[in-house]
Amino acid sequence: MIILKSEKSALQAYLKTKGWLKPNEIVTAIEVPGKGNMNFTLRIKTRNRSFIIKQSRGYVEKYPQVPAPEERVLREAEFYNLTGLHDHLRKQMPEVYGIDIENHVLQLEDLGTGxxxxxxxxxxxxxxxxxxxxxxxxxxxxxxxxxxxxxxxxxxxxxxxxxxxxxxxxxxxxxxxxxxxxxxxxxxxxxxxxxxxxxxxxxxxxxxxxxxxxxxxxxxxxxxxxxxxxxxxxxxxxxxxxxxxxxxxxxxxxxxxxxxxxxxxxxxxxxxxxxxxxxxxxxxxxxxxxxxxxxxxxxxxxxxxxxxxxxxxxxxxxxxxxxxxxx
Known part of the structure; x- marks a missing residue:
């Protein structure tokens, strides 16, 4: 399993491998989007857009001493699949752009700097x-x-x-x-x-x-x-x-x-x-x-x-x- 880090060149290479960046698209900035406890979460910015990547690991991100199911973002993806069938729910949640099952990573819509x-x-x-x-x-x-x-x-x-x-x-x-x-x-x-x-x-x-x-x-x-x-x-x-x-x-x-x-x-x-x-x-x-x-x-x-x-x-x-x- 690849462990993602906040390092631009390595992240760009990973995103290219997954097809989550266009051929000539370059990562211009990386941010932590909020104060989440559970997962490794980043906002990825390019010249024309931004999106969120979220990786779950075998522990709680804020409390590494606390074990946690490492496939949890895949359960989150299942949740989005169910709610995505209902417009009034789907519109109030981020869209899923990509799923990396092997490495437990989601690519999600960036809901902005709220x-x-x-x-x-x-x-x-x-x-x-x-x-x-x-x-x-x-x-x-x-x-x-x-x-x-x-x-x-x-x-x-x-x-x-x-x-x-x-x-x-x-x-x-x-x-x-x-x-x-x-x-x-x-x-x-x-x-x-x-x-x-x-x-x-x-x-x-x-x-x-x-x-x-x-x-x-x-x-x-x-x-x-x-x-x-x-x-x-x-x-x-x-x-x-x-x-x-x-x-x-x-x-x-x-x-x-x-x-x-x-x-x-x-x-x-x-x-x-x-x-x-x-x-x-x-x-x-x-x-x-x-x-x-x-x-x-x-x-x-x-x-x-x-x-x-x-x-x-x-x-x-x-x-x-x-x-x-x-x-």
Missing amino acids: TDYSFLYEKNNFLAETELRPIIEFTAYLHRSINTKTTATRLANRPMRQLNHEHIFVYPYLEENGLNLDTVLMGLHEVGQRFKNDLALKKVIAELGKRYLSDGASLLHGDYFPGSWLRTDHGFKVIDPEFGFFGDPEFEIGVTLAHLKMAAQTNDLIQKAISIYKEIAPLDVILCEQFIAVEILRRILGLAQLPLALNLEERMKLLEEAHSILV
Whole structure:
């Protein structure tokens, strides 16, 4: 397997070999397009155009010590194949220009220099309803349009689900997981111990973890949070569906709403999000709330930390709210 690097001549030679550059086309610039965690991702510029290349390796790009399925971008390509059959979904995602199966590389449309929605985690950044609507409508239409009733195709993506399961439902509750939460925020380690020692809580979370690993009816993006949403000159776009699988829509919406809560968005906005979703697709609100709680717990107490502007008291309040939902 070829391991791509940010070196212009080597990249140009690789792209020529794949036929992803025209005969006389020359790479003029290479950029890192965002703050993605999972994959090696670059924006390639030539004199007349730009595109994205993404390679998945046997580890998480941001955390090389964390193993990850190296074929995950191929599962992402399968996701794009399914959504590409539906105009209202395809138009909000990058087009796939090329797939290198042997080296686990995708060539994708460059959606431009827009920003993801991670700015929501900063203080006093509130999402307008006009921006909330396309975010929620995309996933509602995804679940309604691509499911076991509408397609015979299935996307199990079990290795990626196993990885996600470990970090959502297991890792934050291990007695010795190697993570000192005081390096995130002083005092958080002691708070986390209370949840690690709560057997009733861990039992409920384990059951929800089994449900997550079970096949469900609808195609999910699988990691639908502000880092996967883009604000571009051409409107709202969605990226990075390498965790996609057929599962419970309530998991997807639970994750989304958990991030809105951790981004200190108003309760009215969160209720509006539920309302928008239910205009398009059915939702088990109780199950959704359970997945909200699980995502809050894992993001505050687990490895995949967010740039939250919340102090210790605010994080504790969210943790207690999540605990009250589950136990």
